[in-house]
Amino acid sequence: MAYLVKVKRTRKGAAPFRRKPAALEIPAGGRPLPIQNADQPKVSVIIPVMNERRSIQAVIRAARSVHPEAEVIVVSNGSTDGTRQLAEAAGARVLFFPEPLGHDVGRSIGAHHAKGEILVFTDGDIVIPGSRLRTFVTAVENGADIALNTYSGAVDQMQVHSVVLAKYALNAVLAKPELKGMSLTAIPHAMSREAAKRIGFEHLAVPPLAQAIAAASGLKLVPACYVEVGSANPKRRRRWKNGRDPLEGLILGDHLEAIGWLLERNGPRGQFPDTPKRRDVIR
Numbered sequence: 001m002a003y004l005v006k007v008k009r010t011r012k013g014a015a016p017f018r019r020k021p022a023a024l025e026i027p028a029g030g031r032p033l034p035i036q037n038a039d040q041p042k043v044s045v046i047i048p049v050m051n052e053r054r055s056i057q058a059v060i061r062a063a064r065s066v067h068p069e070a071e072v073i074v075v076s077n078g079s080t081d082g083t084r085q086l087a088e089a090a091g092a093r094v095l096f097f098p099e100p101l102g103h104d105v106g107r108s109i110g111a112h113h114a115k116g117e118i119l120v121f122t123d124g125d126i127v128i129p130g131s132r133l134r135t136f137v138t139a140v141e142n143g144a145d146i147a148l149n150t151y152s153g154a155v156d157q158m159q160v161h162s163v164v165l166a167k168y169a170l171n172a173v174l175a176k177p178e179l180k181g182m183s184l185t186a187i188p189h190a191m192s193r194e195a196a197k198r199i200g201f202e203h204l205a206v207p208p209l210a211q212a213i214a215a216a217s218g219l220k221l222v223p224a225c226y227v228e229v230g231s232a233n234p235k236r237r238r239r240w241k242n243g244r245d246p247l248e249g250l251i252l253g254d255h256l257e258a259i260g261w262l263l264e265r266n267g268p269r270g271q272f273p274d275t276p277k278r279r280d281v282i283r
Helices: 056-064 083-089 103-113 130-141 162-173 193-199 201-205 207-216 247-266
Strands: 002-004 043-049 070-077 093-097 118-121 146-149 189-192 221-225
Touching (some): 043 056, 056 070, 056 130, 070 083, 083 093, 093 103, 103 118, 103 201, 118 130, 118 193, 130 146, 130 189, 130 221, 162 207, 162 247, 193 201, 193 207, 201 207, 207 221
Parallel strands (some): 002 093, 043 070, 043 118, 146 221
Antiparallel strands (some): 146 189
C-alpha cells in the first residue's frame, strides 16, 4: 500500500552510487514472495528512490533481512519507471511523492514516519547484504547513537576531491578528527530514534548539518563497518557538465551550512582556544 504524502520543503539530495544489482532468490516456478514487515518493528530501514526499478526489489529483500523485527520503508519520489509499483509488490511500506525531492529529504521523511527504535538508511540502487547492515544495527544496540560507514574517500593522491576534503574539514571543526572523512552523507548509516529526535527529523535533510548537531549535542558517533560507495556512477556521470558533478556544489554548500551553524552556536572560533596570542595588548 502506498501513502501519498505532501511536504513543504524540497531540495536535491546527493545521488547514490550505482552498483550491479544482486540476483533475487526466486522459488521454483514462481516469483519471489513479498517481504512481511513487522507489526511492531524494532528496526526501520529507510530507502529513498527515484527510478530504481532494476535493483529496488533486491534492495528491499536484503534490507528486510537486517532484523527479525524490521520494516522496510521506500520513499518513492519522482519515479516514472514503475519503481513505486515494484516496491509495493515486494512488500515494502511505500511513501509516494509525484515530484522529485532528493535522497536527503527522502531520508528525513522516512525517518519521521518510521516506527522502529533503530533507523537504518540506505539507497535503492546498491544492494548491501543484510549481514553488513546488521553491523550498523549492532553498533546502535551496543550504545552508539549514530553508526557510520567507515568509508572516508580517497586521500592518497595529489588531488583530493573537494567533497572528501569537506568531510575531513567538518570532522576537524567538530573536534572529531578520528572520524576522518566518515559522514552522514554516505550510506549506509544508522541511528537510534532518540538520536533522530534530538537532531530533529527536519535536519536529516542536510546530512552535514545533522552530523554537526549530533556532535555538538554530545551524541556518540562511532565507526561501524566499511562499505565501499565511492565507485563511479555511469548514470550520474552522464549528467556532469564540463567534467564536473553538478551535485558537488550542493554537497559543499551543505557542509558550509553545517560549519555556519556551529559558528553561530559556539562563536567565531567554534570554541577553539585563541592561545598563545595576546590580543589584549593590541591598541
